[in-house]
Amino acid sequence: MELRDIEIFLALAEELHFGRTAARLHISQARVSQAISQQERRLGSALFDRSNRRQIHLTPLGRQLRDDLRPVYAGLRDSLERAHLAARGITAQLRVGMIPLNAHDLRPYWDTFRARHPQWQLQIQHAPFVDPFAGLRRGDLDMLVCWLPVEEPDLTVGPLLFADPRVVAVAAEHELTRRPSVSLDMLADFQHSGAPSVPDYWADGFVPSHTRSGHRIERGLLVHSTEEILALASTGELVNLFPAHMARYWSRPDIAYLPITDLDALPYALVWRTETENQIIRALAQTARDLGPIAF
Numbered sequence: 163m164e165l166r167d168i169e170i171f172l173a174l175a176e177e178l179h180f181g182r183t184a185a186r187l188h189i190s191q192a193r194v195s196q197a198i199s200q201q202e203r204r205l206g207s208a209l210f211d212r213s214n215r216r217q218i219h220l221t222p223l224g225r226q227l228r229d230d231l232r233p234v235y236a237g238l239r240d241s242l243e244r245a246h247l248a249a250r251g252i253t254a255q256l257r258v259g260m261i262p263l264n265a266h267d268l269r270p271y272w273d274t275f276r277a278r279h280p281q282w283q284l285q286i287q288h289a290p291f292v293d294p295f296a297g298l299r300r301g302d303l304d305m306l307v308c309w310l311p312v313e314e315p316d317l318t319v320g321p322l323l324f325a326d327p328r329v330v331a332v333a334a335e336h337e338l339t340r341r342p343s344v345s346l347d348m349l350a351d352f353q354h355s356g357a358p359s360v361p362d363y364w365a366d367g368f369v370p371s372h373t374r375s376g377h378r379i380e381r382g383l384l385v386h387s388t389e390e391i392l393a394l395a396s397t398g399e400l401v402n403l404f405p406a407h408m409a410r411y412w413s414r415p416d417i418a419y420l421p422i423t424d425l426d427a428l429p430y431a432l433v434w435r436t437e438t439e440n441q442i443i444r445a446l447a448q449t450a451r452d453l454g455p456i457a458f
Contacts, residue, residue: 168235170197171209175228178218236301254282256442259289259303262430263388264407267458268307268323275449282442292386293359298435304443305434309405311367312433320432321450324458326405327427329419331391333398336418343421346373352401355391356381367428369403374424392417405430407458 174183174194184191202209209224220228243255265272265286275284289297289306295314297303305320312319330349332338338348350373357365365381372378383400385391394400396416405428409419432450434443 165235165238167197167201168231170194171201172228172231172235174198174210174218175220175224178220180218254442255285256282256446257285257287257302257304258432258446259287259297259306261289261291261294261306261308262326262405262407263411264405267407267456270453270456271323271446271450274453275446278449279442279445282445284446290387291360292357294364295433296359298433301438304438305432305446307430308433309364309367310429310431311363312431313361313363316436317433318436318439320434320447322429322431322455323450324456325427325429326407326458328403328422328425329406329409330422331395331402331404331408331417331419333396334416334418336398336401338401338420339418341420343423345424346370346379346422347375347377347424349373349401349403349422350377350379353383353399354379354381355383355385355394355400355402357386358384370425388412 211219
């Protein structure tokens, strides 16, 4: 089985959808189907149950192969990446996931780190707010920029990077847009979004469960991405709290961002798995401490 075919199989085992797998790997659905069919012919048995047209499922053989191939593929991928970096004179790589969307605002940290440590590659990438710490625990990320608090026993909270005031995103024609700013109490009358696989305390840090006067804030609609939140907000189906940098990075004609007067700024910090802490992780943390929090 070639490396690309392994990648296709593992992607389909996660997505369980030919179209999403093809889009994720930037190939055609026909290429996905061909790769899986070839693997099944070689093995003499099905890897996926296709009896349901809307949703495929792994067969017992498929699950076994997935579990066996995951560490093998990860090891091969990492070995090839290390060889590629070594050929360029780079001895290590630091992968930093960004849950906030303002990586450009944090350029002083990235630029200083790169100037201090040219032998190391710093890779900044998007990280989802759904199941936020999974990337660290799987080893897909080395560090994470996320809002506080983080109260996970296996994670270390590093230096504060910035704190952003709150805004609320509403439809451009929403009744709240008649006001220059709003309070949290005013938002208690409207539906807010929620996210799956998110610790309750962490969700409360972003959207409090109650206002200061005791009104409950309902988080009912489950969302998986910022795009989905803004689509729902633009039609008036929900209102959604955000850090203020959203107004600069995600300006849209169908969305208005209103300042919130009675919420503290939302703090963001570097976080990493305690057991994976190493020289390169400590170096970026020290860079952040040396520069201190960034004010926008």
